[in-house]
Amino acid sequence: MNGDHDDDDTGNTMTTTDPAQTADTVSITAPRSTGTSATRVVGVAAIVAMAWLVAFGLGFSPADRDQEEAVRILYVHVPTIWLAYLAFVVTAIASALYLFTSKQSLGWDRAAGASAEIGVVFVAVTLVVGALWGRLTWGVFWQWDARLTTTALLFVTYVGYLAVRRLGGSHRQRARRSAVLGLIAVLEIPLVHWSVRLWRSLHQEATVLDTDGDIDMDGLMLFSLFVGVIAFTLLYAWLMMHRVRAMAMEDLVEDRGLDAALAARRAEGGA
């Protein structure tokens, strides 16, 4: 368990072979923040894109003929669910990369975990604003239709994934366990979706990503949606960079706490 951080790829190497030195190494340099120039550029870009989204979503884009002003909710609703799907795909790919690459880098594990966390938040946003939109358009907050139900189960599935990540044990144990679970989710979600679709379907058909290829949408509305996708993609990238680094630092803190405890115990034995 103690050897877990030896092959870690955080860039913060530690030498703790000599127990007498361990107490001092607690003060060795570690990054003091998760920000770099790259995150600052992406962060500023995300803020600018969000400002654009507010301007186009609330101001420039017209109200819909049927949905009226409620259509503006979709500029958040649709991008967040797309990004959530993307986040869960990233989780699955990072899980597979962790399991099937020979190095088994913990970086992939953290990328999977960070992406799942952000995905869960985005799905939550989708569900909440979707319920508000449903109240305005359908007259009810919730419909037991296929896509809504699948999305709710998707949310709970990844909440479970995050709970498994917090089960404890060494970093390697956490990484292996959650990577397997991240891949099982890929098996689970299509089955859930298929069964719920057989059960019932009522949600309006996808407008932009439908199969016939042409997009039936007002130009300015489509542009606002496009701005929303850009804005939330930047937000996702910015959150990912910070979260992965924060997780690396959390792992480092745990390792050091363990090393310090071991050193203290050894010192007790020696005295």
Next chain:
Amino acid sequence: MSAWRVAWLIARKDLRVERRSRVVTNQVVPFAGVTMVIFAFALDSDAVLQRVAPGLVWLATMFSLLVLVQRSFAIETDDGALDAMRVAGVDARAIFLGKAIALAAELVALELILLFAAVILYGQSIAAGSVVLLVTTLVAATCGLAAVGTLYGGLAAGFRGRETLLPLLTLPAVAPVLIGATRAVEAALGTAGAVVSDGWPWVGLLTVFAVAFGVGGSLAFGPLIDE
């Protein structure tokens, strides 16, 4: 020894433990029975109960599944038996299959009791023509439930908080079984005018589910418990 033989031995061992300890007969079956009774308290209408009886049978099965899975892995982790088997070189796939077979046997017995309870308590009747559909549904649904239960039971085994983690992982995963098995049993029992031929597409869903989680579970089980 082939993996199948090991799986068979593990399944027989589990069933023997259950037969001697009598926890399933003395606690799990009464629990499932009381669930059926409190559903009646909640719904409080004979007509509603008749309409939703197939769903209640499967809900009671899922709750009992959680209890059975906890039990199945508690007897392994108490003495570190799971680790001992891995150290002894027992194939993880054989452990998965063996525990799933034992769990499936217990579930089938429980489902038959629950169906019987639905006939008595909720006024259901089983026609002779629907027995084939009913039995096929029970088998297919049970295989899927046992595979998912064993997979997540093994994952949560030995951790603090496993009692709460297991339902969180298991219930979303078995949602397709709840949907498919309920519709198929509705067709078999003729609930709300359903006919037997409506049930077979749902059996297809249940079979795909059971195969997917049977194969996926036996592959994933090794890495999950191998720590």
